[in-house]
Amino acid sequence: MVSLIIQRTLQLVFLLFGISFLVFSSMHIAPGNPAAVIGGPTATASDIEAIEDNLGLNDPFLTQYARYVGNAVQGDFGYSYQTTQPVADAIMVRFPNTLKLAVASMIVAVIIGILTGLISALRQNSWLDVSATTFALAGISIPNFWLGALLILVFAVNLQWLPVGGMSSPWYTIDGIKELVLPAITLGTGSAAMIARMARSSMLEVIRADYVRTARAKGVKEKNVIWIHTLKNAMIPIITIIGLNFGFLLGGTIITEKVFAINGVGRLMIDAIAARDFPMVQGSVLLVATLFVLVNLLVDIIYTYIDPRIKYD
């Protein structure tokens, strides 16, 4: 276990170097000049030149990259070209919102997904199974922006049970929970559908295994057969899907954040890309990459609990 963590941490360092170089170079290769965006359409050539000088954009590419990395290893991720605010501050203000949203939608996704998958597998080919599979298909197919807008119209505008958008209250208060409900359902539905499909197929596979038949033959109660012998063994692929989805959600969910006016990392990143705000893009991508690696590490560790045969040492 310890060696796994050390190994992953070392990998992370190399990964971050690689990613930072890729992002840095792709932002420089991409068309569009940050100085022109700051100046806007009204800026003259001299305005733009002055801004470029000020941002150090006229230095050679490698000088700029070395400067960036030199500062970053000391914990200084630079300042936003647009707002002149420290990148780390800008990200840390938004990350809690993204994390809240990711956790809330994963809760929705895991509960709905596993229950649906389980029922569907245990009642294979029944009307319950057909409804659950239809739900899963719909969940994957419905675009987030449409579902979000629909939920807003029904629950916020017409019924007025929940707020339209925003995320300003602490998550443990009633207002905070109310703010999370619609975005979490919007975002969680897609993941729930994926988890449900995976849970169904994985359960169906395990339920036919010899040891399950043996357990039943030995007279083990059906409840125990399902919860202890089947579900736990079916969890490996489900956990993989949950981990991947969670990692993905932590990277910010641009559409849901936009529809529900949530000040999250996804919106920060997309705005930064549009404005060619290189330091901000760089900082956000590094954060997302780190989180993705950590979540995957967590998933690997959870495997060892679910299936003690898996060992890393």
Add this chain to the structure above:
Amino acid sequence: MKKHWLVLLAFFGILILSACSESTIPEGAEGTSGGDSSSSGEGGQEIIYASTTDAVGLSPIMTNDSVSSSVTEQVYEKLFVRNPETMEIEPMLAESYETPDDLTWVISLKEDIEFQDGTPFNAEAVKYTFDKLRDPETAAPRASLLEPIDEITVVDENTVEIKTKYPYGPLLAALSHSNAAIVSPTADQEQDLMQEPVGTGPFKFASWSIGDQVVLEKNEDYWGGAPELDRVVFKVVPETSTAISMLQTGEVNFLDALPTEQISRIESIDNVEVTKQDGTPVYYLTFNHSKDRNQDPDFRKAVASAIDRDAFVANLNDLGVRSDSILGPQVFGYDESADTAGTAYDLDMAKQLVEENGYGDEPIKLLSANRDNFILMAEIVQSQLTEAGFTVEIETMEWATFLDTARSGEYDLTFLSWSNVTGDGSEMLYPNFHSDNIGASNRAQYNNPEFDKLVEASRTSIDQEERESILNEANQLMLAEDAAIVMYHGVVTSATDESIQGLQMDPNGQWSLYNVTRE
């Protein structure tokens, strides 16, 4: 083994919970005091405005975007301001001015005004602000606004003298631009005005939770008398449709720049009042004048006569004004005669020109930014040009790439727009079409020495009547050449909760909340 995973799981759990609980510190990382976004406010009158993006910053010197200026316009003031009704330039922080010669502007300032931090407003503050804006080291995005200024001298406490390098007619218009607002010199030296603004305006800065909302509160000591509103919230709601839902539920009270496709939905909401007013923005199709084919007058005429602008404007739900004139009805230098001075829609003539000259053989690259009404314009123009026999390929791109591509002239035809904050014709024609600005803001790459001379004359004369006539001449010259084809002139819009009274909209799209009350 089990213990190991339990410890790790607990560790990750704590990490997640602690990160979640960080959000309970209201906007702490910014050092702001946070804010309640409820429409009830804290006992006083409050207004919540929603915009699709956040302000870039709160210093008029360092920003050049409309959302930032929506905020700075309430916090700072300028020496002059254009009266939105008469369109005349009137003193604001200035008391009066005189021009002893063509190069000298002596401006007397209003007395006994203080910035929100207690610093006195005086000639030193004016000199400090303008020198800072002009200083190349500042790298201000609109430094060019004051480029014609040679020197600023403090004559006495309340008088400042501005010397220009050459006679400069639009100086007062430039001084009425939101980027020329006067900042507190003390505050600028002590703090970052991008984060904590200090001006002389009716509202003062309270907090900014970046990416979420800016909060202003009333300036009790405002020299013109304190405003009625106690608190103003500028909330970021990136999705327009969500902002409209919030307007409907009362979570926000004021939206502006309403999109064409949503106007009927907004108008159908009870308790919401929509206002529309002719504005200064102009949206036009331009040729890339550096391309050989575009220098053929018949080619430009064929394009102009193939585009049915009346039909296009009819699709805008009353959010566009039809006129051929490049300088719109709300812009200084406009003359009614220019309304129909362009090439009229005549499909038969367009077809004939295309056929005779083989214009349809080589495809036209129609470049469009993927924002606002640009895609709509591109699709309609593509279909109309195709009907006339042209072959048109649309290329769309996001804003930053578009700005660069258009600047470097990698297109045949493109759509451009200009909001014209000063409302002065020279401020439209010089940056967009004068050859000095090719490679920068003259994205049309237009290069016409005769036109250049007229624009220069419009800038170097300080006789406003003469300027008006010269601007009209330059405008008509461009129309006669089909140098650009105006699709429409913008309409400035707002949607407010009907409890809001006294909102003053400017034709350039900016607004003042000073006289706003809620009933």
